[in-house]
Amino acid sequence: MILQIETATTVCSVALANQGRVIAIKEANQRNxxxxxxxxxxxxxLNKAGIKYSELDAVAVSSGPGSYTGLRIGVSTAKxxxxxxDKPLIAVETLEAMAGGLIVSGVDxxxxxxxxxxxxxMEVYTALFDAAGNRLQPTTAEIIDANSFAAQLEQSKILFFGDGAPKCRETLSGNPNALFIDDFANSAAHLTSATYQKFKAAQFEDVAYFEPYYLKDFLVTAKKA
Structure with a gap:
């Protein structure tokens, strides 16, 4: 039984999975x-599933990138x-989990x-995967302009999704190979496949030293007068 936590975006989501299947979930898409x-x-x-904390086999968390505050809260809770x-910690990169969630729902x-x-x-955290979930490009912070993904869009259709995708619609939607999913929301359920594989392979994090994958340094800006 694995507890899964997703807090990288405005969605606060928690799921309970057993052998790669979600048996309970609670989530809300609301900022702060x-x-x-x-x-x-x-x-x-846990109460809904009739599971005690001591009966958990592991805790999994969406590790980032994403909201600095959201990631800090999710990872701190998991740790x-x-x-x-005294349970193992499993970390799944957020963009990988998002791709996995979309694949489960069905893609061409x-x-x-x-x-x-x-x-x-106009900046987003992004990566590129094929329809089997294989990573084609590493996770990066990208400023979207008319030339973004130009080489890939010449050869393939690309599904853009997540809360950063609306930034690209106006810029890239003129390309017939640029496709957009409007109703995608991050969910702890999306961690299930990767989490189960990592659990079976005993790919656990060092609880003492694990930190969220912020990708960029957190910047504090002065409040305007």
Whole structure:
């Protein structure tokens, strides 16, 4: 039984999975609720499933990139549970989890998958995967312009999805190979496949030293007068 936590975006999501199947989930897409909601959601799904904390086999967390505050809350919660329960920690990169979630829902075999997480202004955190989930490009912070993904769009259809994708629609939608999914939301359920594979392979993180994958340094800006 694995507890899965996703807090990298505005979605606060917790799922409970057993042998690669989600058996309980609680989530809300609302900004700035993660700190107050995350432990409540965990209690609710464990109670719903009739599972005690001690019966968990591992805790998995979406590791980033994404919201600095959201990631910090999710990873801190996961690490705290692992410390208290003496359970292993599993980390799944957020963009990988997003691609995995879309693949489970069904995609054509000839499209490429481009999950996007909103950063600042016209910038997104993104990567590129094929329809089988194989990574084609590493995770990067990209400023979207008319030339973004030009080489790939010449050869393949690309599905853009995630809360960063709307930034690209106006810029890239003129290309017939640029496809957009509007209703995709991050979910702890998307971690399930990768988490189960890592659990079976005993690919665990060092709880003491693990940190979220912020990708970029957190910048504090002065409040305007």
């Amino acid at each position: 609720i993660h700190a107050e909601a995350i432990t409540v959601f965990i209690d609710e799904i 705290g549970l692992c410390y208290a329960l 075999s000839d499209v490429l998958l481009c999950p996007m997480i909103d950063a600042r202004r």
